[in-house]
Amino acid sequence: MSNDSTSKTLLVALGVCLVCSVLVATAAVTLKPMQEANRERDKLRNILLAGNLYEKGMDTKRLYAERIRSRLVELESGRILPESEHTNALNPETFDIQAVSKDPDLSNTISRDADPADIDRLPRYMPVFEVTDGDSVTQLILPVYGKGLWSTLYGFVALDRDLRTIRGFTFYEHGETPGLGGEVDNPNWKRLWIGKQAFDADGALRIRVVKGSVAPDDPDARYKVDGLSGSTLTTRGVDNLVRFWLGEGYRPFLDRLAASPDVSP
């Protein structure tokens, strides 16, 4: 066949396509378990980061096993489900927020005006993570999520055992623009959350992410976190999702903990 013939050109092009598609498909299939394991490890690392337990180079899985105890909470009642009630889908260690919120048996629709985090459906259960120090629980790490500008942001808020003071905040998944909304990953911004008060002494939800910077002499500075500059929409999304989860989502659970010290962290 001549090198200039149309059929040889097509045949070579087809051959190259075939070889490349086999290579891509093989890579996708063989790398998938590794990607999933890395995603899972990243999530554990972020739980530890929210609780200020992680430092570079640490063995994530070991630290997680040593310091974190996972629980499953029924959001409406605030009840912790005993392990006997855990199932494949309802297991705090393998809990898949996206799958659960699509399942009509495991989640409920939320009306538009009761959905500031813009999540459409509220899971009936959520995992929560207790940070342990020997026999005592020092912090609670709560998964939170909601829409920013381009994406749903998934993260964790760590609350001190006083159930008011924020001990850390981190996102492990989002699709906001790097350098703009993506600055939610900036350690300097995440550090601003540490020590802020989510609730006042009367138990009212006070935490806010404000546009711009919090004035140092603002008497309410302990309830306010600086917004991200040039990213008002992501900032508003973060404000909405934090306030929704602390003010509504986990409220029965937090009230229950505050009311009965026996089950309190």
Ligand SMILES: Cc1cc2nc3c(=O)[nH]c(=O)nc-3n(C[C@H](O)[C@H](O)[C@H](O)COP(=O)(O)O)c2cc1C
């Ligand atoms: C390419 C591009 C990407 C952007 N990404 C984000 C983003 O991730 N988050 C965000 O809040 N705003 C983003 N913006 C800016 C918004 O469109 C909007 O202008 C901004 O949120 C307004 O913030 P400001 O009032 O602080 O200026 C982006 C704009 C452009 C052009």
